[in-house]
Amino acid sequence: xxxxxxxxxxxxxxxxxxxxxxxxxxxxxxxxxxxxxxxxxxxxxxxxxxxxxxxxxxxxxxxxxxxxxxxxxxxxxxxxxxxxxxxxxxxxxxxxxxxxxxxxxxxxxxxxxxxxxxxxxxxxxxxxxxxxxxxxxxxxxxxxxxxxxxxxxxxxxxxxxxxxxxxxxxxxxxxxxxxxxxxxxxxxxxxxxxxxxxxxxxxxxxxxxxxxxxxxxxxxxxxxxxxxxxxxxxxxxxxxxxxxxxxxxxxxxxxxxxxxxxxxxxxxxxxxxxxxxxxxxxxxxxxxxxxxxxxxxxxxxxxxxxxxxxxxxxxxxxxxxxxxxxxxxxxxxxxxxxxxxxxxxxxxxxxxxxxxxxxxxxxxxxxxxxxxxxxxxxxxxxxxxxxxxxxxxxxxxxxxxxxxxxxxxxxxxxxxxxxxxxxxxxxxxxxxxxxxxxxxxxxxxxxxxxxxxxxxxxxxxxxxxxxxxxxxxxxxxxxxxxxxxxxxxxxxxxxxxxxxxxxxxxxxxxxxxxxxxxxxxxxxxxxxxxxxxxxxxxxxxxxxxxxxxxxxxxxxxxxxxxxxxxxxxxxxxxxxxxxxxxxxxxxxxxxxxxxxxxxxxxxxxxxxxxxxxxxxxxxxxxxxxxxxxxxxxxxxxxxxxxxxxxxxxxxxxxxxxxxxxxxxxxxxxxxxxxxxxxxxxxxxxxxxxxxxxxxxxxxxxxxxxxxxxxxxxxxxxxxxxxxxxxxxxxxxxxxxxxxxxxxxxxxxxxxxxxxxxxxxxxxxxxxxxxxxxxxxx
Amino acid sequence: xxxxxxxxxxxxxxxxxxxxxxxxxxxxxxxxxxxxxxxxxxxxxxxxxxxxxxxxxxxxxxxxxxxxxxxxxxxxxxxxxxxxxxxxxxxxxxxxxxxxxxxxxxxxxxxxxxxxxxxxxxxxxxxxxxxxxxxxxxxxxxxxxxxxxxxxxxx
Numbered sequence: 001x002x003x004x005x006x007x008x009x010x011x012x013x014x015x016x017x018x019x020x021x022x023x024x025x026x027x028x029x030x031x032x033x034x035x036x037x038x039x040x041x042x043x044x045x046x047x048x049x050x051x052x053x054x055x056x057x058x059x060x061x062x063x064x065x066x067x068x069x070x071x072x073x074x075x076x077x078x079x080x081x082x083x084x085x086x087x088x089x090x091x092x093x094x095x096x097x098x099x100x101x102x103x104x105x106x107x108x109x110x111x112x113x114x115x116x117x118x119x120x121x122x123x124x125x126x127x128x129x130x131x132x133x134x135x136x137x138x139x140x141x142x143x144x145x146x147x148x149x150x151x152x153x154x155x156x157x158x159x160x161x162x163x164x165x166x167x168x169x170x171x172x173x174x175x176x177x178x179x180x181x182x183x184x185x186x187x188x189x190x191x192x193x194x195x196x197x198x199x200x201x202x203x204x205x206x207x208x209x210x211x212x213x214x215x216x217x218x219x220x221x222x223x224x225x226x227x228x229x230x231x232x233x234x235x236x237x238x239x240x241x242x243x244x245x246x247x248x249x250x251x252x253x254x255x256x257x258x259x260x261x262x263x264x265x266x267x268x269x270x271x272x273x274x275x276x277x278x279x280x281x282x283x284x285x286x287x288x289x290x291x292x293x294x295x296x297x298x299x300x301x302x303x304x305x306x307x308x309x310x311x312x313x314x315x316x317x318x319x320x321x322x323x324x325x326x327x328x329x330x331x332x333x334x335x336x337x338x339x340x341x342x343x344x345x346x347x348x349x350x351x352x353x354x355x356x357x358x359x360x361x362x363x364x365x366x367x368x369x370x371x372x373x374x375x376x377x378x379x380x381x382x383x384x385x386x387x388x389x390x391x392x393x394x395x396x397x398x399x400x401x402x403x404x405x406x407x408x409x410x411x412x413x414x415x416x417x418x419x420x421x422x423x424x425x426x427x428x429x430x431x432x433x434x435x436x437x438x439x440x441x442x443x444x445x446x447x448x449x450x451x452x453x454x455x456x457x458x459x460x461x462x463x464x465x466x467x468x469x470x471x472x473x474x475x476x477x478x479x480x481x482x483x484x485x486x487x488x489x490x491x492x493x494x495x496x497x498x499x500x501x502x503x504x505x506x507x508x509x510x511x512x513x514x515x516x517x518x519x520x521x522x523x524x525x526x527x528x529x530x531x532x533x534x535x536x537x538x539x540x541x542x543x544x545x546x547x548x549x550x551x552x553x554x555x556x557x558x559x560x561x562x563x564x565x566x567x568x569x570x571x572x573x574x575x576x577x578x579x580x581x582x583x584x585x586x587x588x589x590x591x592x593x594x595x596x597x598x599x600x601x602x603x604x605x606x607x608x609x610x611x612x613x614x615x616x617x618x619x620x621x622x623x624x625x626x627x628x629x630x631x632x633x634x635x636x637x638x639x640x641x642x643x644x645x646x647x648x649x650x651x652x653x654x655x656x657x658x659x660x661x662x663x664x665x666x667x668x669x670x671x672x673x674x675x676x677x678x679x680x681x682x683x684x685x686x687x688x689x690x691x692x693x694x695x696x697x698x699x700x701x702x703x704x705x706x707x708x709x710x711x712x713x714x715x716x717x718x719x720x721x722x723x724x725x726x727x728x729x730x731x732x733x734x735x736x737x738x739x740x741x742x743x744x745x746x747x748x749x750x751x752x753x754x755x756x757x758x759x760x761x762x763x764x765x766x767x768x769x770x771x772x773x774x775x776x777x
Numbered sequence: 778x779x780x781x782x783x784x785x786x787x788x789x790x791x792x793x794x795x796x797x798x799x800x801x802x803x804x805x806x807x808x809x810x811x812x813x814x815x816x817x818x819x820x821x822x823x824x825x826x827x828x829x830x831x832x833x834x835x836x837x838x839x840x841x842x843x844x845x846x847x848x849x850x851x852x853x854x855x856x857x858x859x860x861x862x863x864x865x866x867x868x869x870x871x872x873x874x875x876x877x878x879x880x881x882x883x884x885x886x887x888x889x890x891x892x893x894x895x896x897x898x899x900x901x902x903x904x905x906x907x908x909x910x911x912x913x914x915x916x917x918x919x920x921x922x923x924x925x926x927x928x929x930x931x932x
Binding site: 014015017018019021022023024025026028030031033199200201202203249250251252253254281283284490491492662663665666669670671672673674676677695696697701702703704705707711 | 806810811812813814815816817818819820822823825852853854857862866869870871872873874875876877878879880881882885903904905907908909910911912913914915916917918919921
């Protein structure tokens with residue numbers, strides 16, 4: 001059945017990806033039906049951080065029945081990285097972190113692969129290590145990467161490897177030091193946020209096979225196939241034209257399946273098994289210890305304000321514990337520097353962002369380029385500042401809010417934004433009248449256990465150098481319109497958006513549009529597709545492509561009809577002439593052509609979008625705009641136990657124009673739940689550098705039992721003039737502000753401020769005890 | 778040593794010879810090709826492999842294949858009806874009960890078992906029924922709504 005009326009922009013649109021996911025169709029890692037000659041790969045991970053090691057019994061393992069290939073760092077010295085090659089594919093003689101791959105085996109059965117690795121004995125000689133930012137920065141501390149200067153890409157980073165500083169970025173406006181002298185109130189605080197696990201339910205995995213013609217095929221479930229093609233082909237010295245990555249469904253990425261983790265090993269072993277397919281699928285424990293964790297944060301903020309509530313100066317030092325690799329974090333260094341003041345126009349600013357190497361696993365930001373963690377610090381700081389000045393949380397924010405027209409960075413002037421609207425609407429949603437100058441809660445002499453908190457945020461939409469989006473639309477008799485985009489649907493609704501946009505622009509039924517799996521084979525080998533902010537990037541490419549396709553179709557018909565193309569249009573799946581009232585179904589056109597004896601036509605367009613940018617190396621060279629968010633929460637704290645209950649949570653996001661409103665609300669609600677999980681429950685724990693959070697019992701993530709009792713998702717629409725249909729990206733910016741709103745509410749509820757994420761019941765309890773003792777003492 | 782077992786899978790009688798240590802998850806996914814039954818943790822923590830066994834939701838990774846002898850097992854493959862998708866599946870599509878989708882099969886099974894017991898569950902009952910099914914995207918609110926709407930549609 002074909003619905004004749006195309007779905008339009010801004011109206012409900014079904015998730016086209018959903019049906020196959022709900023019927024159990026095979027599309028995720030491990031679902032593939034395997035040819036009988038498939039081999040099973042397994043990785044040997046280091047058990048110790050920073051240790052020289054020796055592998056014994058490797059030859060015995062190689063001879064184990066069923067083993068086809070076994071690689072160690074002695075067989076291949078291969079460095080891995082996109083901007084900076086600060087990782088080894090397989091450790092050669094020294095493991096930098098517990099969980100680093102030491103060997104990979106491919107065998108006839110999973111059991112044979114496991115048995116072979118069990119034969120290998122690893123002797124470790126432990127070396128002094130650094131695990132925290134403080135340890136790494138201590139003068140004379142062990143250097144994580146003594147060979148840093150020799151790594152490809154080292155010259156592009158602003159590093160001090162001897163001090164374990166992998167990269168540093170700064171932004172300075174005015175003169176903060178001088179301005180502090182004129183401030184009436186100055187507040188200095190330190191905040192931290194823990195390492196997190198991306199924890200997708202689908203673990204990392206895939207299949208690789210060397211084809212007879214020498215091309216390496218990989219079937220992966222990742223967020224950035226074009227980036228991975230570049231990294232893997234560079235590491236293994238393959239011609240990128242001979243490495244083809246086809247992407248299936250992605251069962252959760254959240255930033256953890258962007259950069260290469262196990263995929264490089266899978267490619268390497270597939271080159272050594274005589275063309276047989278190799279399958280690799282991590283189990284849950286391997287997923288926890290063997291891929292990426294998120295960088296941990298230490299933020300030191302000093303802020304000065306005048307009595308009337310104007311923030312006149314801010315110094316912020318954001319230090320990120322990036323573990324043993326910074327390669328996947330360079331982008332969030334830039335994002336957190338740009339967002340470093342929070343959404344406030346402060347005349348005198350000094351932001352210093354540093355990535356610090358330690359002997360922990362490689363890091364990659366978890367959803368939102370670490371801007372959410374940064375706002376944990378900023379937005380609690382603002383609240384404490386407000387209290388110091390006798391202002392309400394709303395007032396201090398309103399007095400300092402960044403506004404459209406503010407010239408913030410060399411090339412960037414702030415656009416119109418729904419920041420203030422977001423703040424007002426979240427407060428309204430939980431019945432909090434924030435306009436009153438002094439809050440009821442503050443008037444109460446003792447905390448009552450119940451409190452409300454507010455936080456707002458902004459998150460920059462930036463793109464990496466070289467990145468763009470390219471789409472191909474192919475229409476013919478067989479397929480009607482097949483679309484290939486270079487972005488991946490990770491559950492954010494990209495493919496639904498693609499279908500919606502094409503059916504809208506070409507005014508034809510959605511059933512005629514089919515989005516094909518993302519496949520690097522359709523693109524030239526140098527192409528690097530952007531892998532986030534896809535609404536913006538893919539959206540612009542699609543608008544170009546559909547305009548060109550429509551032009552092709554109308555030109556073709558106009559020639560046959562001998563009418564000027566300007567008379568023609570496509571309306572509800574038909575080419576029509578406004579002049580002669582002739583009509584021709586697009587289907588008929590594609591099946592039969594226009595007239596007698598006409599061969600059916602084929603239309604194909606490729607369109608590329610490159611975001612506007614300046615290449616002068618300035619920090620905002622690739623900055624497009626900011627997405628605004630706000631959170632308000634209403635919490636209950638049990639003072640006897642520290643237990644926290646979130647009664648209500650409201651989140652607002654300014655998406656410019658909600659093209660698929662239900663989908664936007666779904667993203668906001670999901671972002672709220674994931675924020676609750678990250679803010680209250682999650683912390684990757686290491687004992688002496690060895691991860692001990694290796695399953696969902698030791699690393700709990702939110703269940704339905706942890707949901708706030710009431711959720712209020714709010715969509716704000718202040719159009720982004722430069723966006724597709726005035727829209728802005730949302731999905732990975734949606735969590736900004738959540739943690740701080742909870743922190744601020746805890747303060748109002750229990751009279752204690754928590755400076756370290758996650759906000760565990762233990763931390764609240766300890767803070768309440770400390771407060772009581774301080775009073776008694 | 779292999780054991781012969783007979784059970785009803787999605788309404789059809791099946792006979793299988795299985796090793797004693799083989800889990801129900803391995804048998805369903807690998808031997809019978811039912812890819813709806815997802816592998817998430819192998820330790821009964823995530824619920825991705827939830828199936829219905831004799832009317833109750835179980836984590837297939839925590840049940841041995843030999844235990845289903847003489848039992849009745851249902852997976853998502855048995856949910857769709859002759860005239861198309863089950864009301865739950867339709868509702869999940871319409872109400873955005875899916876993001877990345879990896880948890881969806883397990884959610885559907887927990888929901889189905891709940892609706893078999895209680896035709897019009899309250900929100901609190903749905904939350905409770907889903908507590909063993911993790912969703913990393915945090916789509917719980919829309920999953921709950923999908924189940925509520927489906928339960929009303931069934932009447």
